[in-house]
Amino acid sequence: MNRTRQLHAWLLLLPALAMLAAFTHIPVISTLFNSFYESPIAGKPGQFIGADNFRFVLDDDIFWKVLWNNFWYALITVPASIALSLIMAIWVNSRLSGRAIIRLAYFTPTVLPMIAVANIWLFFYTPEIGLINNLLEALGFEGQNWLGDPDLALPSLMVMTIWKEAGFFMIFYLAALQSMDTSLYEAAAIENAGRWQTFKRITWPLLMPTTLFILINALINAFKLVDHLFILTKGGPNNASNLLLYYIYENAFSFFDTAYAATLTSILLFILALLAWFQFGFLDKKVHYR
Amino acid sequence: MLRKLPSLGRAVGLSLATIGFSSALMAKTELTMYYPVAVGGPITKVVDNMIVGFEKKNPDIDVTAIYAGNYNDARIKALAALSSGKPAQLSVMFSIDVHELMDQDAIIPFDELVKTPEDKQWLNSFYPTLMQNGKAQGKTWGIPFQRSTIVMYYNKDAFRAAGLDPENPPKNWDELVTAGKKLTVRNSSGKVQQWGAMIPSTGYPYWMFSALTKQNGAVLMNQDGTETYFNKPAVVEALSFWKDLGSKHRIMPDGTIEWGTLRQNFLEQKTAIMWHSTGNLTTVKKKAKFDFGVAMLPAQKEFGSPTGGGNFYIFKKSSAEEKAASFKLVQYMTAPKQAAAWSEATGYMGVSEQAYQTKALSRYVDNFPPAAVAKDQLKYATAELSTHQAGRVRKLLDDAIQSVLTGEQGAEQALSSAQKQSDRILRRYR
Numbered sequence: 206m207n208r209t210r211q212l213h214a215w216l217l218l219l220p221a222l223a224m225l226a227a228f229t230h231i232p233v234i235s236t237l238f239n240s241f242y243e244s245p246i247a248g249k250p251g252q253f254i255g256a257d258n259f260r261f262v263l264d265d266d267i268f269w270k271v272l273w274n275n276f277w278y279a280l281i282t283v284p285a286s287i288a289l290s291l292i293m294a295i296w297v298n299s300r301l302s303g304r305a306i307i308r309l310a311y312f313t314p315t316v317l318p319m320i321a322v323a324n325i326w327l328f329f330y331t332p333e334i335g336l337i338n339n340l341l342e343a344l345g346f347e348g349q350n351w352l353g354d355p356d357l358a359l360p361s362l363m364v365m366t367i368w369k370e371a372g373f374f375m376i377f378y379l380a381a382l383q384s385m386d387t388s389l390y391e392a393a394a395i396e397n398a399g400r401w402q403t404f405k406r407i408t409w410p411l412l413m414p415t416t417l418f419i420l421i422n423a424l425i426n427a428f429k430l431v432d433h434l435f436i437l438t439k440g441g442p443n444n445a446s447n448l449l450l451y452y453i454y455e456n457a458f459s460f461f462d463t464a465y466a467a468t469l470t471s472i473l474l475f476i477l478a479l480l481a482w483f484q485f486g487f488l489d490k491k492v493h494y495r
Numbered sequence: 496m497l498r499k500l501p502s503l504g505r506a507v508g509l510s511l512a513t514i515g516f517s518s519a520l521m522a523k524t525e526l527t528m529y530y531p532v533a534v535g536g537p538i539t540k541v542v543d544n545m546i547v548g549f550e551k552k553n554p555d556i557d558v559t560a561i562y563a564g565n566y567n568d569a570r571i572k573a574l575a576a577l578s579s580g581k582p583a584q585l586s587v588m589f590s591i592d593v594h595e596l597m598d599q600d601a602i603i604p605f606d607e608l609v610k611t612p613e614d615k616q617w618l619n620s621f622y623p624t625l626m627q628n629g630k631a632q633g634k635t636w637g638i639p640f641q642r643s644t645i646v647m648y649y650n651k652d653a654f655r656a657a658g659l660d661p662e663n664p665p666k667n668w669d670e671l672v673t674a675g676k677k678l679t680v681r682n683s684s685g686k687v688q689q690w691g692a693m694i695p696s697t698g699y700p701y702w703m704f705s706a707l708t709k710q711n712g713a714v715l716m717n718q719d720g721t722e723t724y725f726n727k728p729a730v731v732e733a734l735s736f737w738k739d740l741g742s743k744h745r746i747m748p749d750g751t752i753e754w755g756t757l758r759q760n761f762l763e764q765k766t767a768i769m770w771h772s773t774g775n776l777t778t779v780k781k782k783a784k785f786d787f788g789v790a791m792l793p794a795q796k797e798f799g800s801p802t803g804g805g806n807f808y809i810f811k812k813s814s815a816e817e818k819a820a821s822f823k824l825v826q827y828m829t830a831p832k833q834a835a836a837w838s839e840a841t842g843y844m845g846v847s848e849q850a851y852q853t854k855a856l857s858r859y860v861d862n863f864p865p866a867a868v869a870k871d872q873l874k875y876a877t878a879e880l881s882t883h884q885a886g887r888v889r890k891l892l893d894d895a896i897q898s899v900l901t902g903e904q905g906a907e908q909a910l911s912s913a914q915k916q917s918d919r920i921l922r923r924y925r
Contacts, residue, residue: 267894331756332748333690333765342686353697353750355901441697442751442897458571459886461595 239467258468270444271452279427282363286370294378315373323436326365352438355445362446374419381415413492421484524820525557530587531569541840549827556820584813585821590628590806591881593636594720602808604634608822620847627878629806637806638825639846643773644800644869645706651786653767664790671793675746678767691746692768698754700896701880701889706792707733709799709877720882721924725914734906738899750901773869777842789865791872798875844869883924888917
C-alpha cells in the first residue's frame with residue numbers, strides 16, 4: 206500500500222522533474238563541466254585545462270568591475286524598490302477616490318517589456334533633446350550626459366530599474382494588505398496607537414513573509430535582468446554600467462569564448478545559490494508566519 | 496489477359512516515368528541563406544523579389560532566404576545551423592567576421608569556385624576597398640553585398656546662420672574646428688543651444704575611430720588580422736583630437752555620445768554636423784525640416800572612412816553542387832543590375848563601378864547627389880577593424896576610446912594598454 210503510494214507520488218512528480226532536469230539541472234551540470242575546458246574551435250572540442258579559466262577570472266579586471274557594479278546595483282535597487290513599492294501599496298490601499306486608476310498607473314511599468322521601457326528611457330536620458338535634461342534646464346539646473354558619464358551611467362540604470370520593479374512588487378504588498386485582519390487595527394485604534402506605531406507593530410511584521418518573497422525575487426532580478434543594457438549603454442562607457450550577466454553574454458555571443466562564459470556562469474550560479482541559501486536558511490527562520 | 500498486358504506495361508511505364516520525373520524534381524538543388532538587416536525599410540521584401548528573379552532564371556535551384564536579425568544574430572544563427580543537422584549553404588554576414596569564420600573552419604574561399612574568365616572578371620569588378628575586408632591569406636572569402644561608409648551630414652541652414660558657405664563644408668580637421676566654433680550657439684548664460692559637431696561614441700566607437708585614424712594616415716590592423724596598431728603615434732593623435740573636440744575646442748559635448756539618438760539630435764537641430772552611416776540617408780532625407788547636405792568626412796593627412804556592412808560567405812559544409820549553386824546565386828545578387836536596385840531601395844552602396852553605370856542608379860544619383868558621396872569617398876576608404884577573436888579585440892578598443900572620451904585615462908595610456916591586451920590575444924594566430 207505504502208509502496209504504491211510512493212510510486213504514485215513519484216509518477217506525479219515525474220513530468221515536472223523531467224522538465225526541470227532537461228532545462229535546468231542538466232544545463233547547470235554541463236556548464237560546470239565546460240568551465241574546465243577550452244572553448245571549442247572549428248567544431249573540435251577544447252582541451253581539459255583544469256582551473257585555468259578560473260585563474261583567468263582572477264586576473265580579469267573587467268570581471269571584477271562588473272561584479273562590483275552588480276553588487277552596487279543590487280544593494281541600491283533592491284531596498285529602494287521594496288520601500289517604494291510598500292509606500293505605493295499602502296497609498297493605493299487607503300480609501301481614496303480613483304484608486305483603481307492610480308493602481309493601474311503604478312502597475313503600468315510592469316506590463317511594459319523591458320526593451321520597450323529602455324527605448325523610452327533612452328530618450329528621457331539623452332542630453333540636448335531628452336525629457337529629464339529639458340525639465341532640469343527649465344528649472345534652472347544644469348543638464349547632464351546621463352548615460353555618457355561613467356559616474357552617472359550605472360545610477361541612471363538603477364533609477365529606471367527601481368521605477369520598473371516597484372509597480373510589480375506593489376501588487377504583492379497590496380494583496381497582503383488586503384488579506385490582513387482588520388480587528389488588529391481596530392484594537393490598535395482602541396489603544397490609541399499612532400500611525401507609525403501601528404505600522405511598526407502590526408503592518409510591517411505581518412508583511413514580513415511577503416517582504417521575504419519580494420526580496421528573493423528582487424535580488425535574483427538584480428542579477429538576471431539585463432535587457433535594458435542592450436538598448437541603453439551596452440555596458441559602457443568603458444564598462445561603467447556593465448553587469449555580470451551582460452558580460453557573460455558578451456563572452457558567449459560576441460567573443461565566442463563559450464568556455465569562459467561557462468566559467469562566469471558557474472560563478473553567477475554560485476552567487477545566486479549563496480543568496481538563496483542565506484534567504485531560505487537564515488532569514489526564513491526570522492520571519493513570522495501565521 | 497494478353498490484351499491487358501500492354502496497358503499494364505503502360506501503367507508500369509507511366510508510374511516509372513512519374514517516379515523518374517519526381518526524382519528529377521527532387522534533384523533540384525536546395526539552398527538556405529541567412530541574411531541580416533541592420534537598417535530600416537522593407538528590406539526583406541526587396542531580398543525576396545531578388546530571390547524570385549534568380550529562381551526564374553535557374554529553375555533547378557530552390558532558394559530559401561531567411562531573415563536572421565542583426566549582424567550578431569545572423570552569425571550566431573548561421574554557426575548554430577552549421578553545428579546542427581540542417582546547415583545553411585551561404586549567408587550574408589558582417590564583413591568583419593571573416594577571420595572568425597575562417598578560424599571556425601566554416602567558410603571556403605571564392606577562389607575555389609572561380610573557374611571561367613567571366614568568373615574572374617566578375618571577381619575583379621568590385622570596388623577594391625570593398626574587397627579589403629573579404630580578403631585574408633591571399634584569398635577572397637567574402638563578396639561585398641550590403642556595404643556602407645561613414646559620411647558627414649550637415650545642416651545648411653545652420654551654416655548660413657553662422658555666416659558659413661553652405662556649399663563648402665569643412666574639408667579638414669582645422670576647418671572642422673573653426674566651423675564648429677562658429678556653429679556652436681550658446682545663450683546669454685553660456686548654455687549650449689546648438690553644438691558644432693557630434694561623432695557618436697557608443698555602439699560602434701571603433702568604427703568612427705577608424706575614420707579619424709585613416710584621416711591621420713594610419714590603419715588599425717594588418718590584412719591578415721593578426722596585428723593591431725592601437726599605440727602608433729598617429730592613432731594616439733587621432734584619439735586625442737576626438738577628445739579635444741569636446742574638452743578643448745568645446746564644439747562637441749563631453750562624455751560619450753549615443754549612437755541611437757544622434758540622428759534625432761541632428762533632426763532637431765541640436766547639432767549642426769553629425770558623422771553617421773550612409774544607412775541613415777533615406778531617413779534624414781524624409782524627416783529633415785531644414786536644408787541639409789552630405790559631404791565626405793574631413794581630412795587631416797588624407798580623406799578617410801572605414802567601410803562597413805555585410806558580405807556574402809559560402810559555407811564549407813555543403814556538397815559540390817550546392818557550392819556551385821551558391822556561387823551562381825552570389826553572382827546573380829551582386830551583378831550590376833541587382834546591385835543597382837538594391838542600392839536604390841536601401842541606401843547601401845552599389846558594390847561595383849558597373850552598378851553606378853546602370854541607367855537606374857545613375858538616374859537616381861543624378862536626382863539625389865548625396866547618394867554619390869559614399870561612392871566618391873570609397874577611393875579613400877579603408878577596411879573596417881577585423882581581426883581574429885574580433886569581438887574581444889573590438890571591445891578592447893571600444894573601452895579604450897570611451898575611457899578617454901569620458902576623461903578616465905589619457906589617449907596614450909588607454910591605447911597602449913589596449914594594444915598590450917590585443918597582442919596577448921592575437922599572439923597565437925601569428
